[in-house]
Amino acid sequence: xxxxxxxxxxxxxxxxxxxxxxxxxLLGFAAQAFFTMxxxxxxxxxxxxxxxxxxIAFWWFSIGGGLLLxxxxxxxxxxxxxxxxxxxxxxxxxxxxxxxxxxxxNAATA
Numbered sequence: 001x002x003x004x005x006x007x008x009x010x011x012x013x014x015x016x017x018x019x020x021x022x023x024x025x026l027l028g029f030a031a032q033a034f035f036t037m038x039x040x041x042x043x044x045x046x047x048x049x050x051x052x053x054x055x056i057a058f059w060w061f062s063i064g065g066g067l068l069l070x071x072x073x074x075x076x077x078x079x080x081x082x083x084x085x086x087x088x089x090x091x092x093x094x095x096x097x098x099x100x101x102x103x104x105x106n107a108a109t110a
Contacts, residue, residue: 034065
């Protein structure tokens, strides 16, 4: 019975990670890497100053990952994923706009 379970799991993993591997899956992995990096960047920045901060790179990685996942969701025709990533990209762009606007205003007054 344990050997059967191992074979079922092995067959499943082979199907998911070998048989179904294509450029779209690689795009999905690249998008996930962007999202992972945004948290790594945020964590490192917060550790350096000893408080929670969100550096501008967080928003750039969010936009990159969000756009790639949005394209991936369009290809996969997943309405939940499309709506979620589409809205997320809007929010990331809006936050980046605020950050850049504030930087310009601070530079002008300095």
